[in-house]
Ligand SMILES: Cc1ncc(C[n+]2csc(CCOP(=O)(O)OP(=O)(O)O)c2C)c(N)n1
Ligand code: SF4
């Protein structure tokens with residue numbers, strides 16, 4: 001690992017538990033790069049996660065780290081941030097963690113526009129429990145609990161986040177790591193709820209069942225299915241069929257929850273003088 | 274210094290004021306009868322003190338939220354009832370496992386399920402002990418007056434901080450909604466305990482160190498200690514470990530960490546208990562009726578006494594055992610189908626006969642009913 | 652002495668094949684177990700693709716200071 005990044009990792013905990021070729025390692029590195037380039041006080045940075053393969057990432061990162069309960073990372077993070085708004089708070093979560101069991105916390109944290117940086121590792125599957133379908137497993141795909149093909153529909157995570165009130169929404173992939181780093185950096189700058197969907201890959205529990213080849217093949221799939229939003233604007237709709245957009249999808253700053261609460265405190269305390 | 278004055282207030286208000294007096298500056302909750310007043314009071318008062326109130330999207334989130342806040346060094350509280358307390362259970366187990374100080378107020382209502390939202394009950398005694406999965410340590414305190422709602426909430430906050438544990442304040446609807454005249458202590462009369470924080474350099478910090486105190490120091494997030502918190506079994510550095518030896522050592526410390534401090538943790542009240550031939554074991558609002566019954570029957574010369582556990586979990590076992598040597602009959606009145614009686618039977622069954630008086634129809638147990646029961650066994 | 656462009660930590664490599672499949676110059680390859688080995692260091696353009704796509708942080712590409 002590049003020496004300057006090593007201070008952001010707990011090097012003695014490596015190698016990590018992830019399978020060979022797991023996209024989560026690539027995304028975790030991108031997060032570290034973004035933090036490294038963002039000039040944050042590392043002592044005042046907290047990384048929170050739920051439960052899942054993706055949620056094991058904070059254990060390898062050298063910060064105050066909080067590995068919580070399945071689906072509840074955003075609720076814990078809300079407590080950390082509201083109790084001490086000085087802290088930079090990141091939430092690392094999976095597609096199942098954030099949008100199935102944690103779906104309610106996801107929309108409400110977005111609604112509050114609380115200043116959290118969420119990186120949602122989307123591998124389209126419940127990786128940790130061995131490949132059951134998630135709200136992000138594409139319709140028709142095989143999972144251990146959808147042996148005949150997933151009969152359910154998916155969430156559009158950015159659309160969900162925007163509708164719920166997120167002030168910054170972007171998407172990157174494990175292949176487009178530079179873009180992903182830029183998105184995370186922009187999310188860090190945004191004072192409010194920043195959601196970065198990071199398209200990951202799970203060769204073990206998803207790729208194999210769906211005959212998607214090896215890890216490199218799956219990375220290549222991400223490369224060819226993603227279309228940068230700036231390019232997409234110039235393309236006719238039929239060219240975008242079966243593709244997904246990457247890049248900055250939404251940025252609309254508005255008052256942030258913990259700052260507003262601090263204003264309330266200041267007002268009440270001034271009134272009491 | 275403000276002079277003390279008598280006030281007519283509700284148990285729920287006394288609880289909220291006790292929390293703030295003990296230094297609670299963070300509250301997360303979700304409205305539910307009969308605990309809602311606590312949230313309402315906190316929403317009004319905390320920001321004036323520079324503290325934070327948040328109404329979360331549900332009780333799971335509320336519990337998670339206060340644990341997160343506690344990690345930044347704040348003293349934290351949540352309050353709920355019945356269905357809400359059930360929702361909190363997974364996160365309460367997380368706080369037990371990770372040893373994060375927090376206080377949960379349960380204003381008990383009639384259950385299970387939606388049950389009776391405005392009806393009093395004492396049906397969550399066993400839930401408080403075993404509500405979350407897996408073996409775990411827990412402290413639960415049980416007030417039986419408005420004044421005690423204040424003082425025991427202070428104690429609960431102090432215990433949470435000192436012993437790095439979740440602590441329940443187990444109220445019931447009667448206690449929560451009852452108004453009583455109280456003269457609350459002044460701030461300077463209240464003993465405040467703060468959690469032990471590390472003083473060592475960050476690279477030497479072990480958040481789950483096993484030493485003679487059994488209670489490791491806890492660093493505030495954001496102070497450079499960069500530690501890891503996980504609900505997985507972990508070694509003394511806080512990182513996951515699946516080694517049977519490590520699991521066993523840490524589990525043992527967790528399960529026995531209160532034993533050393535039982536003199537401080539265990540509290541109870543006795544009325545005419547020393548020479549009682551019939552001993553009532555009652556708690557919460559039921560203990561008030563039991564006390565009336567004792568006073569009336571004593572005036573008739575009947576040797577009845579009352580043992581009122583204030584610390585319900587861990588249970589003041591030794592003292593009850595001693596009293597049971599003398600009393601030949603023990604009666605446990607409770608507003609449930611028979612919960613604490615299981616513990617009393619376990620402790621006393623070789624010494625005295627143990628019988629119950631259970632009521633679960635939303636009405637309180639009256640002194641008359643208790644006296645009737647006593648006369649029955651005389 | 653010329654510094655090696657690639658610093659590889661064999662202990663971290665899990666042999667997933669991403670790096671040498673993505674390498675545009677074919678400067679690296681897989682050994683019989685699929686683990687990365689340097690094949691032809693002179694071909695390496697120091698583009699860094701292998702480093703940033705290795706899920707296991709096993710590669711460090713020495714680049715001139717910007
Ligand atoms: C309350 C609860 N229910 C279920 C589980 C089991 N569980 C652990 S991880 C997981 C799915 C994780 O999927 P995702 O969030 O997508 O993360 P990934 O492993 O794919 O990175 C499940 C169902 C749990 N730990 N807790
Ligand atoms: S199961 Fe999938 S998500 Fe989990 S570590 Fe393996 S490849 Fe990664």
Ligand code: SF4
Nearest residue numbers: 674695696698699701
């Ligand atoms: S730096 Fe680029 S050219 Fe060199 S080995 Fe890595 S991928 Fe190949």
Ligand code: SF4
Nearest residue numbers: 664665667668670705
């Ligand atoms: S990408 Fe990393 S883990 Fe995979 S083969 Fe290359 S060096 Fe090894």
Ligand SMILES: [Mg+2]
Nearest residue numbers: 094095125127
């Ligand atoms: Mg997943």
